[in-house]
Amino acid sequence: MAExxxxxxxxxxxxxxxxxxxxxxxxxxxxxxxxAEVETSKAVEELTAAEGGVLHHRAATGADIEPGxxxxxxxxxxxAPVTQQDxxxxxxxxxxxxxxxxxxxxxxxxxxxxLAIVRRADVEALTGTVTAKNVLSRxxxxxxxxxxxxxxxVPAAYTAMTVDVGAALAxxxxxxxxxxxxxxxxxLFVAAIGRVHAQEPMCFARLDDDGVTLHPAAxxxxxxxxxxxxxxxVPVVRDAGxxxxxxxxxxxxxxxxxxxxxTFREADLDGANITLTLHLDAHVSLAVPIVFPGQTxxxxxxxxxxxxxxxxxxxxxxxxxxxxGLAYDHRVINGRExxxxxxxxxxxxxxx
Numbered sequence: 262m263a264e265x266x267x268x269x270x271x272x273x274x275x276x277x278x279x280x281x282x283x284x285x286x287x288x289x290x291x292x293x294x295x296x297a298e299v300e301t302s303k304a305v306e307e308l309t310a311a312e313g314g315v316l317h318h319r320a321a322t323g324a325d326i327e328p329g330x331x332x333x334x335x336x337x338x339x340x341a342p343v344t345q346q347d348x349x350x351x352x353x354x355x356x357x358x359x360x361x362x363x364x365x366x367x368x369x370x371x372x373x374x375x376l377a378i379v380r381r382a383d384v385e386a387l388t389g390t391v392t393a394k395n396v397l398s399r400x401x402x403x404x405x406x407x408x409x410x411x412x413x414x415v416p417a418a419y420t421a422m423t424v425d426v427g428a429a430l431a432x433x434x435x436x437x438x439x440x441x442x443x444x445x446x447x448x449l450f451v452a453a454i455g456r457v458h459a460q461e462p463m464c465f466a467r468l469d470d471d472g473v474t475l476h477p478a479a480x481x482x483x484x485x486x487x488x489x490x491x492x493x494x495v496p497v498v499r500d501a502g503x504x505x506x507x508x509x510x511x512x513x514x515x516x517x518x519x520x521x522x523x524t525f526r527e528a529d530l531d532g533a534n535i536t537l538t539l540h541l542d543a544h545v546s547l548a549v550p551i552v553f554p555g556q557t558x559x560x561x562x563x564x565x566x567x568x569x570x571x572x573x574x575x576x577x578x579x580x581x582x583x584x585x586g587l588a589y590d591h592r593v594i595n596g597r598e599x600x601x602x603x604x605x606x607x608x609x610x611x612x613x
Contacts, residue, residue: 289316290310293310421603444510447485560586560606585603
C-alpha cells in the first residue's frame with residue numbers, strides 16, 4: 262500500500278488547502294495520475310499517485326492540510342468516500358463556507374453558480390468583495406508572514422542611485438519588434454541583473470541560518486514582483502544571465518498571464534536568489550523592498566521621469582532616469598559592494 266503525502270510546497274506556508282479531488286474515492290488510478298489539487302497562498306499544485314491501485318481518500322475536500330500529512334493511500338479495498346458535499350449540491354470548500362458566513366451568502370445563491378466545487382473566490386465574487394470584516398486574504402497573510410520573518414531575521418540596509426535609462430528605453434520598441442513580445446523596464450532590468458551576476462556574485466548568495474556559511478549562486482534566478490490587484494506574486498526568471506532578451510520577454514509575458522488568471526504553479530514561484538520590485542506609479546520617488554529570507558539582495562526600480570542636468574559643455578539638457586535601489590543583507594554586503602552593484606547595473610542597462 263502506497264501513501265500520498267503532502268510535500269513541502271513553499272517556504273511561506275505551513276498549511277495548505279485540499280482544494281479538490283481529481284480522482285474519486287474508491288476508484289482505480291494509474292501511476293502518475295493527478296489525483297488531488299492542493300492550494301497554497303500563491304498557487305495550485307497537483308499531487309500524483311506514485312503507483313497504480315485503488316485510491317482511498319484520507320482527507321476531505323476543503324480541509325486544511327500540513328506538509329507531510331497523508332491525504333490518501335493506494336490499495337485494493339474500496340473505502341467509503343470522505344467528502345463535504347451537500348446533498349445534491351456542490352462541494353463547498355471550508356474557506357468558501359467561512360466566506361458565506363462572513364458575507365451572508367446563502368446556499369441557494371452558491372448552488373445557483375452551477376459549479377461542482379465552490380471556492381472562497383467564487384463566494385466573494387457574488388458580492389464583488391475581495392475580503393470581509395477587514396480579514397486579510399490568504400495571499401496577504403502569506404505576504405505578512407514573509408515580511409515578519411524578513412524583519413526579524415535579515416538586518417537589511419539600503420542604497421539608491423539615479424540611473425539614466427533613456428537610451429535603453431529608446432531602443433526598447435525595436436527590441437520588442439525583434440522578439441515579438443513587450444519589452445519594458447522589467448525585461449531590461451531582469452537582463453541587466455543577470456549580467457551583473459558574474460561581477461557581484463555575493464549579491465546572489467544565500468546565507469545559512471548559522472549566519473556564517475555562504476552558498477554562492479551558480480546562476481541569476483530573478484524573482485519579479487507582479488501585482489494583479491488580487492495579491493502579490495513573485496514569479497522567477499531563471500538563468501537570467503544567459504537567457505536571451507526574447508527568453509526573458511516570453512517568460513515575463515507568461516507570468517503576467519498566470520497572475521491575471523491565478524494559475525501559477527509553485528515551480529514558477531520558487532528558486533529566486535534575488536528579487537526585482539517595480540514601483541511604476543509616477544508619484545513614487547523611493548521604494549525600499551524587503552529582502553526575502555534565503556536571499557541577500559532586492560532591487561527596487563521606480564517609474565521613469567525626466568530630469569534636468571548639465572551636459573558635458575555645461576548646457577541644460579534633459580534625460581530620462583529612474584531611482585534604482587538595492588536593499589541588502591548587511592551581514593553579507595556592505596555599502597561599497599551595494600554601490601558597486603548599482604553602478605554595474607547602470608552599465609549593464611546601456612545598449613550594446
